[in-house]
Amino acid sequence: MLTEDRNNLFGHALKAVNAGVVLLDENQKIVFWNNWMERHSFISEEDALDKTLPEISPDLQSVRLLTAIRQALANRLPSILSQTLNKSPLPLFASQEEAGKSIRMQQAIQVLPIQTSPESHYCMIQVTDVSAAVNRESILRQQAVELRSKAHVDGLTGIANRRRFDEHGEESFRHAKRNGTTMSLILIDIDFFKLYNDTYGHQQGDYCLIEVATALSDEVRRPFDLVARYGGEEFVVVLPETDAEGAMHIACRMRAHVESLGIQHAKPNKVNTVTISLGVAMFDPSKRAISFNELINRADHALYKAKHSGRNQIVLHEESENEESSSAI
Amino acid sequence: MFDLTELQYDALSEIFNIGVGHAASALSDILNEEMRMSVPRISFQNRANLASKLCNGENRRICGVRQSFEGAIFNTDAMLMFPEEKSLEIVRLMVGGSLSMQELTEMEQEAMSEIGNIILNACVGVLADMLKQDIQSSLPSYHIGNSDELLSSYGDHADDIVLILHIDIALEKHEIEGHVAFILDMSTIQDLRPHLDQYITEMIG
Numbered sequence: 001m002l003t004e005d006r007n008n009l010f011g012h013a014l015k016a017v018n019a020g021v022v023l024l025d026e027n028q029k030i031v032f033w034n035n036w037m038e039r040h041s042f043i044s045e046e047d048a049l050d051k052t053l054p055e056i057s058p059d060l061q062s063v064r065l066l067t068a069i070r071q072a073l074a075n076r077l078p079s080i081l082s083q084t085l086n087k088s089p090l091p092l093f094a095s096q097e098e099a100g101k102s103i104r105m106q107q108a109i110q111v112l113p114i115q116t117s118p119e120s121h122y123c124m125i126q127v128t129d130v131s132a133a134v135n136r137e138s139i140l141r142q143q144a145v146e147l148r149s150k151a152h153v154d155g156l157t158g159i160a161n162r163r164r165f166d167e168h169g170e171e172s173f174r175h176a177k178r179n180g181t182t183m184s185l186i187l188i189d190i191d192f193f194k195l196y197n198d199t200y201g202h203q204q205g206d207y208c209l210i211e212v213a214t215a216l217s218d219e220v221r222r223p224f225d226l227v228a229r230y231g232g233e234e235f236v237v238v239l240p241e242t243d244a245e246g247a248m249h250i251a252c253r254m255r256a257h258v259e260s261l262g263i264q265h266a267k268p269n270k271v272n273t274v275t276i277s278l279g280v281a282m283f284d285p286s287k288r289a290i291s292f293n294e295l296i297n298r299a300d301h302a303l304y305k306a307k308h309s310g311r312n313q314i315v316l317h318e319e320s321e322n323e324e325s326s327s328a329i
Numbered sequence: 330m331f332d333l334t335e336l337q338y339d340a341l342s343e344i345f346n347i348g349v350g351h352a353a354s355a356l357s358d359i360l361n362e363e364m365r366m367s368v369p370r371i372s373f374q375n376r377a378n379l380a381s382k383l384c385n386g387e388n389r390r391i392c393g394v395r396q397s398f399e400g401a402i403f404n405t406d407a408m409l410m411f412p413e414e415k416s417l418e419i420v421r422l423m424v425g426g427s428l429s430m431q432e433l434t435e436m437e438q439e440a441m442s443e444i445g446n447i448i449l450n451a452c453v454g455v456l457a458d459m460l461k462q463d464i465q466s467s468l469p470s471y472h473i474g475n476s477d478e479l480l481s482s483y484g485d486h487a488d489d490i491v492l493i494l495h496i497d498i499a500l501e502k503h504e505i506e507g508h509v510a511f512i513l514d515m516s517t518i519q520d521l522r523p524h525l526d527q528y529i530t531e532m533i534g
Contacts (some may be wrong), residue, residue: 063358065356075454075463076347076463076465077450077453077464078446078450078467079443079446079450081443082436082440083436084420084436085359085444086443133435134436136438137434137435314383
């Protein structure tokens with residue numbers, strides 16, 4: 001094949017490449033603009049030739065692209081422009097419709113020095129459409145966010161799970177310690193739940209858990225308060241910046257709310273509906289330093305007392321006398 | 330092993346500081362936020378004990394962006410390196426991604442390659458100016474692995490000398506430390522000397 005024919009062939013091949021190819025001379029004037037560029041910029045090669053990029057695209061936003069072109073022509077160093085760091089520098093569009101809405105194509109750009117002889121410097125700009133990859137990643141991200149939030153939700157009741165409590169509780173505790181603020185915990189247990197399950201069946205048991213969880217959640221409103229499922233029929237409430245009085249107030253409302261649900265439960269104490277027992281403990285940073293686990297133990301101990309003094313009541317752990325005072329209802 | 334005079338050493342440090350200064354301003358433009366970058370020190374290492382030096386004996390994963398440079402007297406493989414968790418930090422600071430995925434995604438790797446490309450081009454660009462010679466380069470490529478794996482991709486000329494730039498990057502309230510390694514053969518280093526002397530003479534006037 002003759003050299004001339006070969007060059008002619010290469011020119012045509014470059015024209016047909018399914019990616020954007022632009023060649024600039026040393027004055028940054030366009031000397032080649034392939035079919036793909038025509039198709040996605042809606043600018044014909046004829047209109048592009050002999051102009052610089054800012055001339056055909058007055059709103060060329062990318063200082064970086066112009067620097068990369070200068071660097072390729074003057075220093076012969078190649079550059080890449082990633083889609084992530086450069087939001088669509090060139091006015092390219094996937095379709096006429098998107099062009100109408102000014103939605104630019106997501107682009108990855110390479111700027112390469114081309115030297116045909118020691119004196120002649122050119123620069124080639126190669127553009128690829130990375131919209132598909134960008135979309136793929138945004139889906140991936142969404143799914144990761146969803147997975148992450150699912151990992152913190154109790155599958156049955158839809159409230160926070162134990163793992164979320166472990167993280168949020170610990171975090172709130174550290175926060176209280178650092179800032180010298182109080183914090184309270186409430187541990188809650190459904191009274192005679194095993195009996196309920198045995199009497200009414202597991203499906204009805206699940207329904208009962210969902211109803212109670214929802215009732216408890218309704219009673220906390222501040223963004224950092226948290227109601228979580230602690231285990232089987234046990235729940236836990238984290239109340240940052242709340243003293244014993246505030247926690248008792250919320251506990252009372254929770255107890256009353258669950259009782260008012262009126263879920264039928266023929267059980268061996270006075271009330272014939274589902275009720276809960278609650279243990280409340282407060283962390284006061286001005287008193288003796290305790291760990292988060294100790295705080296949980298105190299609430300657990302108070303709950304134990306509530307259960308053993310007849311259930312359907314609230315017990316507050318009192319630190320000063322190292323004894324619990326019971327406020328049976 | 331290999332000695333530069335104190336003056337040559339200072340001149341080389343200055344050249345690279347000018348280089349990363351250019352890179353920092355280019356990155357600041359992209360980010361619309363000030364990024365500072367400096368080369369507090371440079372050092373020469375034997376190829377053989379580079380790997381252990383870079384990771385303090387720990388076998389942690391390193392993320393690298395590599396370019397090969399070729400000129401009449403300056404031939405080198407250059408690699409910008411960060412510990413993997415630091416590269417996650419840099420990219421996410423720069424692109425504002427909040428999601429803590431364990432590895433850089435495909436698009437984030439592209440972004441990391443561009444950051445490396447900007448820093449390496451800037452360093453070598455200033456060097457080319459000093460040498461008054463053209464230096465050609467490959468496009469950047471992204472690599473991840475422990476330091477042995479990364480360095481073995483360079484081939485295994487054990488007597489090669491590695492010029493290490495310690496790079497400090499400051500962005501928002503974060504300080505990130507990375508390295509650029511230039512793998513050089515002996516003849517390149519010998520050739521570099523007279524050019525450094527000439528640069529010094531011009532500087533002093």
